[in-house]
Amino acid sequence: MKDALRLDESAVGAVFGALADPTRRHVVRLLAQRSTVTASALADELPISRQAIAKHLQALADAGLVSSSHEGRETRYRLTPRPLDEAMQWMALTGARWDERLARLAQSLAERA
Amino acid sequence: MAIEDETVRRVMILPVDRDTAWAALRDAEGLAGWLADEVELEVCPGARGSVRWDSGEERLVEVEEVQERRRIVLRWCERAGDPSIVELTLDDVPGGTRLVVIELPVLTLRALAVPSEAGRDRARGPMMVAALA
Numbered sequence: 001m002k003d004a005l006r007l008d009e010s011a012v013g014a015v016f017g018a019l020a021d022p023t024r025r026h027v028v029r030l031l032a033q034r035s036t037v038t039a040s041a042l043a044d045e046l047p048i049s050r051q052a053i054a055k056h057l058q059a060l061a062d063a064g065l066v067s068s069s070h071e072g073r074e075t076r077y078r079l080t081p082r083p084l085d086e087a088m089q090w091m092a093l094t095g096a097r098w099d100e101r102l103a104r105l106a107q108s109l110a111e112r113a
Numbered sequence: 114m115a116i117e118d119e120t121v122r123r124v125m126i127l128p129v130d131r132d133t134a135w136a137a138l139r140d141a142e143g144l145a146g147w148l149a150d151e152v153e154l155e156v157c158p159g160a161r162g163s164v165r166w167d168s169g170e171e172r173l174v175e176v177e178e179v180q181e182r183r184r185i186v187l188r189w190c191e192r193a194g195d196p197s198i199v200e201l202t203l204d205d206v207p208g209g210t211r212l213v214v215i216e217l218p219v220l221t222l223r224a225l226a227v228p229s230e231a232g233r234d235r236a237r238g239p240m241m242v243a244a245l246a
């Protein structure tokens with residue numbers, strides 16, 4: 001029983017750890033909007049390199065939040081939301097949205113200054 | 114996962130004075146610069162309106178509370194979604210103004226009195242409690 005509890009805590013901790021990074025939350029949000037996506041397509045939508053995207057995808061995969069499959073020469077990633085219960089999904093998506101909004105606010109204020 | 118963890122909280126130090134920060138919150142014109150792409154809302158208690166994004170997403174909004182230069186509390190939801198409460202609070206800090214954002218589902222609020230910015234100097238936040246009704 002003790003081992004089972006430790007395993008559960010570890011899994012939850014991995015999910016929280018993976019989602020603590022705002023870029024990874026953004027990646028999760030983008031993955032949630034489509035069935036599968038490539039790292040290159042994600043890199044087109046985020047201000048970071050494809051290599052950085054790959055690292056974030058690996059971190060998400062380590063937490064069980066992302067799986068990958070090969071289609072020809074492409075590796076396609078999909079969200080595997082089972083580790084997330086509804087509340088955690090809500091947290092990730094809502095938090096990501098606020099990160100975007102606050103970035104827009106900061107930019108807006110900087111342009112007015 | 115504790116139910117308190119369903120509260121999203123963000124803190125940002127804005128490098129502007131309180132009046133400038135408040136201008137971004139106090140009316141539709143200010144909010145439209147960042148909260149959403151289109152804002153149709155009179156920022157006064159009880160007012161109802163909507164916000165829209167270029168993606169096509171729309172949320173219905175009701176203003177729960179307005180404290181001049183200090184705080185606004187909104188309740189919003191997608192047309193087929195569950196409502197959540199958004200609290201935006203401003204404070205003076207060295208070098209600018211601190212903005213604290215809290216969003217939590219109304220269902221969570223009903224289940225537990227969640228500490229809010231408003232609740233830090235009172236036992237419970239005024240409109241957070243009103244939202245229980």
